Amino acid sequence: MPKTVYSIDEARDVAQQRLPKIIFDFIDGAAGNESTKARNREALEQIYLQPRVLINVDQRSLKTSFLGREWGLPFGIAPMGLCNLAWPQTDQLFAQAAVKYNIPAALSTAGSTSIEDFGSIAKQNGWFQLYVGGAEEQAMGLVTRAEEAGYDTLIFTVDVPQVAPRRRDMRNQFGMPFKIGPKQFWDFATHPRWSFASLFAGAPRLANFPNSNSKQDGWDRNSGRGKIDFDFLDRLRAKWPHKLIVKGVTFGEDAQRIQAAGADAIWVSNHGGRQLASAPPAISFLPKVRSAVGPDYPLMFDSGVRNGDSVVKALALGADFVMLGRPFLWGTAAGGEAGLNNVIDLLANEISVTMAQVGRVCIHEIDQDVLVNSSQ
Numbered sequence: 001m002p003k004t005v006y007s008i009d010e011a012r013d014v015a016q017q018r019l020p021k022i023i024f025d026f027i028d029g030a031a032g033n034e035s036t037k038a039r040n041r042e043a044l045e046q047i048y049l050q051p052r053v054l055i056n057v058d059q060r061s062l063k064t065s066f067l068g069r070e071w072g073l074p075f076g077i078a079p080m081g082l083c084n085l086a087w088p089q090t091d092q093l094f095a096q097a098a099v100k101y102n103i104p105a106a107l108s109t110a111g112s113t114s115i116e117d118f119g120s121i122a123k124q125n126g127w128f129q130l131y132v133g134g135a136e137e138q139a140m141g142l143v144t145r146a147e148e149a150g151y152d153t154l155i156f157t158v159d160v161p162q163v164a165p166r167r168r169d170m171r172n173q174f175g176m177p178f179k180i181g182p183k184q185f186w187d188f189a190t191h192p193r194w195s196f197a198s199l200f201a202g203a204p205r206l207a208n209f210p211n212s213n214s215k216q217d218g219w220d221r222n223s224g225r226g227k228i229d230f231d232f233l234d235r236l237r238a239k240w241p242h243k244l245i246v247k248g249v250t251f252g253e254d255a256q257r258i259q260a261a262g263a264d265a266i267w268v269s270n271h272g273g274r275q276l277a278s279a280p281p282a283i284s285f286l287p288k289v290r291s292a293v294g295p296d297y298p299l300m301f302d303s304g305v306r307n308g309d310s311v312v313k314a315l316a317l318g319a320d321f322v323m324l325g326r327p328f329l330w331g332t333a334a335g336g337e338a339g340l341n342n343v344i345d346l347l348a349n350e351i352s353v354t355m356a357q358v359g360r361v362c363i364h365e366i367d368q369d370v371l372v373n374s375s376q
């Protein structure tokens, strides 16, 4: 019987007990001294909401429209590589939850499930995220596969011109496939629940690259992605006729160029603190990008969201839709499908309660006025 958690921090604690350290650190870790990750969350907590009273908020809805369709909740599951390390078939559980809750779930290029398998479960709620890690033809091949598998939304991640070193991963010698030395053996042996389940399911792999070990068809997570530029974005835009989201944007001028290049949405993110070590908190970029792209352009936000109040804050500061990463891996690591649903339900309930307290009954009513204005 999985343990019910009452906060995302609790889900993280349970995940930490259940996962081998090498896996927990891969999920939890961030770039440099991890201060950007800490700032992401602290900055959200330092934004205050204004309680409002005597407004009829009895009937509230968390449904929202974004990118031309309706969603059940104003948040979704961000793309993450090698999710099945958290628990066997995590990608599939994400895809199922996407359908169940009518939310988007994104599969990473570095996903541990193939584009086709993920798409067959998530259907129109599945998005595919593109990294260009090797030759451009390889990347365009993935885009063709996504189109053939029926995806209607592609996320192009642009904030990894070079993969940032993560000290915990280096210390643990995290890599694919795992190096099983005495330290790793002990780590797995002392986490038998995870080790037996993962052994039984087979070690997770980069499922979009069946020949991962071959130089020609393989894909190296750590390969330089520095050649990718605005010209590539133009070629991608020309190739992909459906919805295109550009993820990892924090600078107004970049956002304007991406908007002019014909992207359908921009995703403000500092990659959960996993890339530029000395970046400001992601939320501090959101109002600036919003003012650069104008009031109506679709904007998404992630990085450091750990409760429903923070979803409301991001919506108030200019996001139309909010994504989270680690919390869903922690939920799944803590309790499989039930643990994942627990985290989604928790967030949804917190958003609903927060909306009642700030006097809003629907997502589109959440605006700057729900924030405490220092001049009041």
Ligand SMILES: Cc1cc2nc3c(=O)[nH]c(=O)nc-3n(C[C@H](O)[C@H](O)[C@H](O)COP(=O)(O)O)c2cc1C
Binding pocket: 026, 027, 028, 040, 078, 079, 080, 081, 108, 109, 110, 129, 157, 247, 269, 270, 271, 272, 273, 274, 302, 303, 304, 305, 323, 324, 325, 326, 327
């Ligand atoms: C384990 C892990 C793997 C990730 N892999 C990818 C990836 O393959 N592609 C991508 O665009 N972002 C990736 N991200 C970043 C997430 O999409 C997202 O931006 C970030 O997790 C949001 O911050 P949060 O974890 O604080 O919610 C990854 C994040 C984590 C934690």
